[in-house]
Ligand SMILES: *[C@@H]1O[C@H](CO)[C@@H](O)[C@H](O)[C@H]1NC(C)=O
Ligand SMILES: *[C@@H]1O[C@H](CO)[C@@H](O)[C@H](O)[C@H]1NC(C)=O
Ligand SMILES: *[C@@H]1O[C@H](CO)[C@@H](O)[C@H](O)[C@H]1NC(C)=O
Ligand SMILES: *[C@@H]1O[C@H](CO)[C@@H](O)[C@H](O)[C@H]1NC(C)=O
Ligand SMILES: *[C@@H]1O[C@H](CO)[C@@H](O)[C@H](O)[C@H]1NC(C)=O
Ligand SMILES: *[C@@H]1O[C@H](CO)[C@@H](O)[C@H](O)[C@H]1NC(C)=O
């Protein structure tokens with residue numbers, strides 16, 4: 001497995017290939033293979049508040065403190081290296097933090113930051129500059145908890161081995177703003193930049209991330225993710241995972257995913273609405289032969305694609321699935337595995353982008369697909385299983401090249417002669433009763449390439 005990331009210039013025609021290093025070039029994951037093979041057990045007791053007495057080797061709980069050129073470590077289980085609490089502010093500069101020791105309760109680690117290398121709690125804050133935070137046996141690098149808690153990080157080297165070892169991890173409405181980060185995680189379910197219930201707000205700029213473990217995404221959105229100028233590679237996870245009505249924005253990012261999908265956004269129990277995904281000036285590449293570009297299940301979501309690329313080999317550009325993701329985070333589970341399912345409803349607005357691939361909806365799911373501002377799409381829309389419905393809208397400057405005969409409900413085209421739809425000899429069927437297809441008045445219209453647009457026969 002190559003240990004470096006490859007950046008393709010974010011131009012429509014790639015002109016340069018540059019190798020980018022990540023922390024796994026320095027500490028080899030093979031030296032920590034046992035750690036990285038550990039699996040998290042979530043079937044354990046849950047506590048409902050963050051305890052005041054988080055176990056820790058060092059505490060900063062009194063006013064503002066500056067520490068420089070220092071080293072902090074612990075090897076105790078269930079113990080943080082540093083806790084900042086009670087409204088304190090810690091500024092740490094040129095500081096190395098080394099954490100080992102296991103987590104015996106991964107719910108406590110996830111929801112309250114037990115065993116994190118640094119845990120900033122309850123209206124406290126921290127500014128961390130030029131820090132090396134290395135963890136083993138499963139621990140978050142930087143944890144932020146509480147509504148008014150803010151952690152700022154600049155020039156950070158974050159390494160982890162072991163399960164549930166997120167790089168930046170915000171929960172309890174905490175915020176983390178990271179810049180110039182080099183991140184690697186080797187364990188399972190160890191996403192680079194993560195929120196957790198009820199919400200975390202994670203902003204990351206000018207950074208590099210490499211996650212190797214199963215279920216480790218670059219971004220685990222629970223709350224808000226905003227990423228700008230980030231190059232990332234998730235060997236065994238999607239670029240973005242999200243559970244529920246979360247909001248993820250990627251600007252000028254180049255992200256590669258090796259498992260599930262380019263993004264995998266879902267609701268883990270009742271279907272929620274209000275999820276958002278925005279890709280601007282970004283590129284997502286999926287490596288697996290069956291991986292969709294963008295995957296949604298049991299969710300109602302709005303997607304904006306602006307001057308962005310989605311590079312996939314599966315042929316599936318967008319999937320609106322009747323499906324779920326289980327705690328194993330490694331496959332799409334159907335109704336037999338989890339019956340808490342409803343169809344996905346996905347509304348995608350594309351501007352200034354050229355996209356190739358199919359829209360695939362399952363068992364009552366729906367995709368609304370709008371192309372504007374010099375966008376193009378080459379592909380078809382079809383059902384993966386059962387009923388599926390699609391609405392397609394084009395402005396005058398955008399175009400669609402069919403790769404198969406296609407059936408849509410609403411067909412909107414600001415070019416009323418449909419001269420921007422290239423048929424390749426295929427037929428585009430539309431529902432003449434659908435509100436936004438009525439302007440076609442049930443006509444059959446010849447399309448460039450020998451095919452035609454015609455009403456679904458009734
Ligand atoms: C944070 O505040 C909450 C609410 O007052 C409290 O339950 C919790 O113990 C506090 N956490 C810490 C680490 O002080
Ligand atoms: C720390 O956790 C590990 C793994 O669960 C366990 O083997 C070890 O006994 C624990 N150490 C202590 C001091 O409890
Ligand atoms: C960070 O600390 C780890 C553990 O001490 C060390 O192996 C690694 O080389 C350090 N990274 C950098 C960039 O100095
Ligand atoms: C997080 O925000 C919610 C909604 O505002 C609030 O009810 C909850 O107490 C907050 N949690 C913490 C730990 O601050
Ligand atoms: C989603 O996040 C982006 C960037 O942080 C923000 O501009 C936008 O307002 C958010 N949208 C919603 C609906 O919260
Ligand atoms: C389905 O998923 C939800 C949420 O993860 C979970 O509460 C429920 O137990 C699962 N049901 C089954 C049958 O696995």
Ligand SMILES: *[C@@H]1O[C@H](CO)[C@@H](O)[C@H](O)[C@H]1NC(C)=O
Pocket residue numbers: 008014285311312
């Ligand atoms: C798409 O991704 C594959 C695999 O990384 C790469 O070989 C190919 O060059 C990429 N294509 C484009 C157009 O970027």
Ligand SMILES: *[C@@H]1O[C@H](CO)[C@@H](O)[C@H](O)[C@H]1NC(C)=O
Pocket residue numbers: 292295316319321322323324332333334335360362384
């Ligand atoms: C859709 O979900 C089913 C499981 O319900 C899965 O077998 C299939 O591979 C998924 N397909 C896509 C394209 O998401």
Ligand SMILES: *[C@@H]1O[C@H](CO)[C@@H](O)[C@H](O)[C@H]1NC(C)=O
Pocket residue numbers: 322334335363385386
């Ligand atoms: C399709 O949805 C229905 C509920 O509307 C459900 O009973 C059935 O199991 C689903 N089938 C598949 C293959 O997802």
Ligand SMILES: *[C@@H]1O[C@H](CO)[C@@H](O)[C@H](O)[C@H]1NC(C)=O
Pocket residue numbers: 354373374375376397398399
């Ligand atoms: C379709 O639109 C794209 C993007 O504006 C453009 O580059 C391409 O030339 C158009 N195709 C045709 C056949 O007009």
Ligand SMILES: *[C@@H]1O[C@H](CO)[C@@H](O)[C@H](O)[C@H]1NC(C)=O
Pocket residue numbers: 409431432433434435456
């Ligand atoms: C066409 O649209 C009408 C109005 O929404 C709907 O009742 C009907 O089921 C649709 N027909 C087909 C074949 O999808």
Ligand SMILES: *[C@@H]1O[C@H](CO)[C@@H](O)[C@H](O)[C@H]1NC(C)=O
Pocket residue numbers: 391409410431433434435436
């Ligand atoms: C067509 O678009 C209208 C307006 O957005 C929507 O209400 C309707 O459900 C869509 N589908 C059909 C079949 O009419």
